[in-house]
Structure formats: C-alpha cells, structure tokens
Amino acid sequence: MTFEILLSLLAATVQAGTPVLYATLGEILTEKGGVLNLGVEGMMLVGALAGFLVALHTGSPILAFAAAGLAGGALAAVHGVVCLWFLGNQTVSGLALTIFGAGLAGFFGTPYIGRAAPGFDKLALPGLGDIPLLGPIFFQQDALVYLSYLLPVALWWFFRSTRWGLAVRAVGESPAASRAAGLNVAACRWAALLGGGVLVGCGGGYLSLAYTHLWTNGLSAGRGWIAVALVIFAFWRPSRAMIGAYLFGGVMAFQLRLQAMGTALPSSILLMLPYVLTIAALAFSSWRSRRLAAPAALGVTLEPSE
Amino acid sequence: MPAFRAVRRQEPLGWGSCLVFVTAVLLALAVGGLLLAVQGKPALAGLWLLLQSAFGSGFALEDCLIKAAPIFLCSVGVGLTFRLQIWNIGAEGQFALGAIGATWAALTFPDWPWYVLLPCMLVCASLAGALWGGIAAALRLKLRANEIIVTLMLNYVGILLLDFLVYGVWKDPGSFGFPMTREFSPAAVVGRIGDTRLNWGLGLCLAIGAIITVFLRSTRLGYELRACGENARVARYARLPYNGLVVMVMAVSGALAGWAGFLEASATLGRLQPSIMAGYGYTAIVVAWLADLSPLRIAVASFLLAGLRVGMETLQLDLQVPAAFGGILEGCVLLAVLAAGFFSRYRLQFRRQA
Numbered sequence: 001m002t003f004e005i006l007l008s009l010l011a012a013t014v015q016a017g018t019p020v021l022y023a024t025l026g027e028i029l030t031e032k033g034g035v036l037n038l039g040v041e042g043m044m045l046v047g048a049l050a051g052f053l054v055a056l057h058t059g060s061p062i063l064a065f066a067a068a069g070l071a072g073g074a075l076a077a078v079h080g081v082v083c084l085w086f087l088g089n090q091t092v093s094g095l096a097l098t099i100f101g102a103g104l105a106g107f108f109g110t111p112y113i114g115r116a117a118p119g120f121d122k123l124a125l126p127g128l129g130d131i132p133l134l135g136p137i138f139f140q141q142d143a144l145v146y147l148s149y150l151l152p153v154a155l156w157w158f159f160r161s162t163r164w165g166l167a168v169r170a171v172g173e174s175p176a177a178s179r180a181a182g183l184n185v186a187a188c189r190w191a192a193l194l195g196g197g198v199l200v201g202c203g204g205g206y207l208s209l210a211y212t213h214l215w216t217n218g219l220s221a222g223r224g225w226i227a228v229a230l231v232i233f234a235f236w237r238p239s240r241a242m243i244g245a246y247l248f249g250g251v252m253a254f255q256l257r258l259q260a261m262g263t264a265l266p267s268s269i270l271l272m273l274p275y276v277l278t279i280a281a282l283a284f285s286s287w288r289s290r291r292l293a294a295p296a297a298l299g300v301t302l303e304p305s306e
Numbered sequence: 307m308p309a310f311r312a313v314r315r316q317e318p319l320g321w322g323s324c325l326v327f328v329t330a331v332l333l334a335l336a337v338g339g340l341l342l343a344v345q346g347k348p349a350l351a352g353l354w355l356l357l358q359s360a361f362g363s364g365f366a367l368e369d370c371l372i373k374a375a376p377i378f379l380c381s382v383g384v385g386l387t388f389r390l391q392i393w394n395i396g397a398e399g400q401f402a403l404g405a406i407g408a409t410w411a412a413l414t415f416p417d418w419p420w421y422v423l424l425p426c427m428l429v430c431a432s433l434a435g436a437l438w439g440g441i442a443a444a445l446r447l448k449l450r451a452n453e454i455i456v457t458l459m460l461n462y463v464g465i466l467l468l469d470f471l472v473y474g475v476w477k478d479p480g481s482f483g484f485p486m487t488r489e490f491s492p493a494a495v496v497g498r499i500g501d502t503r504l505n506w507g508l509g510l511c512l513a514i515g516a517i518i519t520v521f522l523r524s525t526r527l528g529y530e531l532r533a534c535g536e537n538a539r540v541a542r543y544a545r546l547p548y549n550g551l552v553v554m555v556m557a558v559s560g561a562l563a564g565w566a567g568f569l570e571a572s573a574t575l576g577r578l579q580p581s582i583m584a585g586y587g588y589t590a591i592v593v594a595w596l597a598d599l600s601p602l603r604i605a606v607a608s609f610l611l612a613g614l615r616v617g618m619e620t621l622q623l624d625l626q627v628p629a630a631f632g633g634i635l636e637g638c639v640l641l642a643v644l645a646a647g648f649f650s651r652y653r654l655q656f657r658r659q660a
Binding site: 038042078081082085086087088089091092093095096097098099100101102103104105106107108109110111217222225226228229232266268269271272275276278279282283284286287303304 | 311312313314341345393395445448449450451452454455456458459460462463466467469470473474588591592595627628629630631632633634635636637638640641644645646647648651652
C-alpha cells in the first residue's frame with residue numbers, strides 16, 4: 001500500500017467516524033443525566049432527512065445543519081414526554097422511537113430518493129492543512145469535522161467544571177441526593193435528553209449534508225446503534241468516544257476502499273465488518289471493566305412522589 | 307406547583323385500562339391521519355381505506371392470517387425473553403438465519419420425501435435461529451455484553467449473510483441474474499389448508515401458542531421463568547437457575563424466529579430471496595409489548611398488526627403512500643400505549659388551593 005493511499009484512507013476514516021462521534025457524544029450527554037435513549041438510530045435518520053430537506057429548499061447548509069439538530073431534539077422530546085412525564089419504560093420507548101423515526105424518514109423521504117442537495121464541502125484550514133501527515137488527515141475536511149474536534153473537549157470541560165455539567169452528572173448518579181441538594185431533577189434530565197438529542201440529530205445531518213450529499217432510505221445503516229454501543233465502549237467518557245468513533249470510521253473506510261479496489265471478497269462480507277467489530281468492541285470493553293462506570297441511575301424511572 | 311399530583315394506584319384499573327389502551331390507539335391513528343393530511347392525501351378516507359382493506363373482506367382476512375403467523379412466532383419468542391428482562395431485539399436476524407437453515411436443507415436434499423424433508427428443514431431452521439440467539443446469551447453471561455446491541459448487530463450480520471448466499475453460492479443460474487435460489491422441490495413446501503391460501507404454518511402457531519401457555523402456567527420451569535422475570539436478584543437468592551434460563555429462553559426465542567423464517571421461505575416464497583426480510587422481527591417487538599407478553603394477546607396483536615401491513619399495501623397502491631407509513635403507525639401506537647400505561651398505574655389527585 002503506497003503512502004498516498006494510506007493518507008487518503010486515514011482522511012476517509014476521520015470523515016466516516018464523524019457522524020458516529022456526534023451521535024455517541026449526544027448519547028453520552030443523555031445517559032449521563034440518567035436517561036437511556038435507544039432511539040438514536042431513528043433520531044439520526046430524522047436528523048439526516050430534516051437537514052437534507054432544508055438544504056434542498058433553502059440552499060443553506062448552516063440552516064440545514066441546525067434543522068437536523070432540531071429534528072433530533074424534537075424526537076428526543078417525544079422520548080421525554082413518554083418517559084419523563086408519563087413514566088413509560090425507557091428501553092421500550094427508545095425502540096419505539098427508532099421504529100417511529102425510521103418510519104417518518106421513510107415516509108417524507110421516499111419522494112426524494114436519489115436527489116442531491118447542497119451541503120458542506122471540504123475546506124482546508126490555512127496553515128494547519130499544510131502540516132505534513134496531520135494536515136491531510138485532520139485539517140483538509142469540512143467545517144462539521146472541525147466542529148466535531150471541539151465537541152469532546154467542550155463536553156469534557158462541561159462535565160468537569162461547570163455547574164450545569166455537575167448537576168447533570170449528579171442527577172444521573174443519584175436523583176434522590178440531587179433533589180435533597182436542591183436540584184430540579186426533572187429539569188436536569190430534560191436538559192440532558194434534549195441536548196443529547198440535538199447532537200444525535202447533528203450526527204444524522206452530517207450523513208446527508210457532508211458524507212453523501214444525497215438522500216436514500218435507511219441512510220444511517222445502523223450507525224445509531226453503533227453509537228449506543230460506543231457509549232459503553234467509551235465508559236461514558238467523551239475522550240474515549242473519539243477513539244471509538246475513529247476506530248469504526250477506519251473499518252468503514254477500509255471496507256469501502258476494498259470494495260472499490262474490486263477485491264475477491266463479496267461486498268456483503270465486507271459490509272459485515274463494522275457490525276462484527278461493534279460486537280467485538282462491546283464484548284471486550286464489557287469484559288475489561290467489571291463495573292461499567294455507567295451512571296448509577298441510568299434508565300431508572302423516577303416515582304412522581306419522590 | 308402544578309394543580310395536581312400523581313399517586314400510585316392501590317388496585318389495578320381493571321376495565322379502565324382497556325379504555326386507556328383504545329384511546330392510545332386512536333391517538334396514534336389521529337397522528338397517522340394528520341401526517342397523511344400534511345402530504346396532501348385524504349386523511350379520514352385514507353385511514354378508512356386502511357382499515358377496510360385490512361379487515362373488510364375474506365380475502366383480506368386470509369392475508370392477515372398469513373402475515374400474522376411469522377409475526378406471532380417471532381413475538382412469542384421475544385416475549386419469553388422480555389419476561390426475564392432480557393431484551394432480545396434480534397428476531398429479525400434469527401428469522402434470517404432460520405430461513406438460511408431451512409433453505410440449506412431444502413437445497414441439499416431436494417429428493418427426500420416431504421415427511422422427512424420438512425422436519426429436517428424445521429430442525430435446521432431451529433438450530434440456526436437458536437445459534438444466533440445463543441451467541442447473544444453467551445456474550446451476555448460470560449462477558450456482560452449488552453444483549454440489546456449484540457442482537458441488533460447480529461440482525462445486520464444475519465441479513466448480510468443471507469445476501470451473501472443468494473447473491474453468491476446459492477444463486478439460481480437460471481434466474482437471469484436476480485438474487486434468488488432455485489425453487490424448492492414440492493416436498494420442501496409447507497402444504498395449504500384445504501382450498502384456502504392459508505398454510506399449515508398456522509397450525510404450527512396454534513400448537514406453539516398452546517404449548518407456551520401451558521408451559522408458563524403449569525410447569526415448574528415456567529413458574530421459575532416468571533419468578534426470575536419479576537426480580538433477577540431474588541431469583542438468584544432462591545437458587546433459581548437464572549443463567550440456564552437466559553440461555554434456554556434466548557435459544558428458544560431464536561428457534562421460534564427461525565421457524566418464522568422457515569415458513570416464509572417454504573410456504574410463502576417457495577425459495578430464498580432478499581425480499582423475505584420484511585421487518586417481521588421488529589414488528590414482533592411492538593406486538594410483544596402491546597400484548598403485555600401474554601401468548602393469547604400476542605396472537606390478537608399479531609393479527610391486528612398483520613392487518614396494518616395488509617392495509618398498507620392497498621394504501622401504497624391506491625394513494626401512493628410510502629410503505630414507511632406503517633412503521634410510523636407502529637411506532638406511534640407503541641409510544642402512545644407506553645405513555646397511556648401511566649393512567650393505569652397512577653391516578654391524578656388534585657390539590658386544594660391553599
């Protein structure tokens with residue numbers, strides 16, 4: 001393998017990992033607040049479609065990206081109504097949300113299959129883009145990739161050093177103690193859920209606005225579920241989420257390259273790679289840490305009288 | 307301060323929860339109608355057409371029963387795992403594996419008589435489906451890997467495996483390039499019941515429903531299953547065989563989904579092709595939850611959701627509504643029923659103004 005091919009493979013790795021990174025960070029935020037949201041796949045699909053439609057009709061990628069985030073947040077709000085207001089089962093609600101979201105995206109997206117929309121193009125950063133090795137890999141990407149570099153740092157700082165971040169963590173660990181300390185537990189959970197939903201929607205938006213620039217049904221292809229698995233792989237830490245996301249980006253990019261080069265391996269076998277890797281990574285990380293550093297109150301429904 | 311607060315009910319709501327359930331379904335239909343209207347289709351007429359073409363004729367009812375069988379088999383299986391608080395979301399992949407297993411037998415031994423070949427296909431389908439469920443159970447017990455994600459990922463792997471086979475080694479040379487296997491020999495096709503379009507798979511469903519009901523109500527293992535489901539930790543203290551139950555239930559669940567795949571390949575299609583993956587495995591999750599995991603109610607819910615699929619086919623043809631509309635309704639019904647469950651568990655107590 002020549003050097004240029006390796007460089008372009010690594011650059012493609014970063015790009016393929018970015019939507020998963022957004023979604024994983026979003027789910028980390030949600031779960032840190034104690035809410036389990038398995039609707040990630042559906043939220044990504046709805047985000048991808050909302051972004052695509054707004055880009056198609058307004059021509060503005062920035063508006064489109066915002067719309068993708070809002071759509072993800074709106075679907076997260078449905079989860080909130082079911083689980084935080086009406087105390088429904090969080091696992092089942094998340095599954096229902098995925099079925100609902102995939103349905104919505106298919107319903108409104110079907111007339112647009114195969115259509116292309118404007119989106120984010122590659123934009124080499126002046127100076128940084130010229131650094132040998134690192135430049136072509138990390139700094140000759142689109143604006144959304146650069147934004148995604150800042151997010152893990154921002155999230156890490158948020159959880160570590162801000163009042164709001166500490167409140168979200170406290171609510172995810174011990175709702176009762178948080179309430180005793182005067183926190184509004186419900187408000188904190190809502191905030192974490194909605195904030196996470198916006199990030200997941202942005203991840204979906206990345207798929208249609210920067211990754212493909214066009215709409216197909218089932219665009220997310222399981223990336224939402226991979227993100228849920230990566231949250232566990234990352235032990236709920238934003239920094240490790242980055243490692244996990246790029247690991248997957250690497251496998252996806254590698255698998256696409258092999259297909260393009262016309263290997264003897266059938267494409268369906270290559271397409272299995274990311275899913276098999278997800279299982280392997282999940283099994284490995286679960287085995288590595290006996291106590292999974294999950295927020296203690298994750299998925300716990302709060303009684304109204306508490 | 308809100309004007310009311312929720313108080314947990316001391317006694318169950320009884321018939322009221324039926325009312326709550328119906329309200330939830332109506333709410334979901336209202337959302338569906340609204341979405342139709344947004345797309346400029348006639349909302350009320352569309353919903354009426356959906357219901358009428360699903361349940362309005364004998365022909366349609368036959369269709370409902372044909373589609374209900376695979377949903378029922380998958381759903382009874384995942385319902386068993388849900389009782390243990392084990393989340394098998396992998397019926398879709400186990401269905402694919404079952405179809406693959408049955409097809410392997412049908413293609414390898416086409417000359418066997420039906421009374422040997424069909425049982426052989428059934429066994430192969432069970433083994434393949436049980437293997438797919440068993441992997442998730444083993445990873446969960448040995449490595450504590452989350453079974454929701456493992457079973458989901460195995461769905462994708464299973465479907466791709468099916469693609470690999472029908473696009474590759476099993477492709478019929480005479481299919482003009484279409485991804486499908488050779489047609490099964492007549493001995494490998496499940497027979498029809500009398501003059502109807504129904505097949506004996508329906509009898510299989512009835513038998514399974516009866517067996518599972520008796521198993522849960524009247525056997526020791528069934529009792530243990532119910533007890534472990536209430537509380538895994540208590541079950542461990544009581545020395546109930548929790549780990550063994552997890553493996554058994556996941557394997558049985560996988561085998562049942564595998565049977566659904568076998569029926570679809572043999573009775574409905576007569577060969578293996580990618581269109582066999584119609585999302586029954588995901589619908590099964592909705593059904594199991596709507597039916598509160600009871601086999602009898604699962605049968606009713608399978609029939610209703612099969613009707614939704616049948617009605618959707620007409621809606622697709624007559625009103626050009628995308629097939630995904632069915633998914634929206636499924637998701638909506640489940641979300642609404644989940645939320646409505648609140649009212650059967652709690653009552654609202656109004657505060658006096660101080």
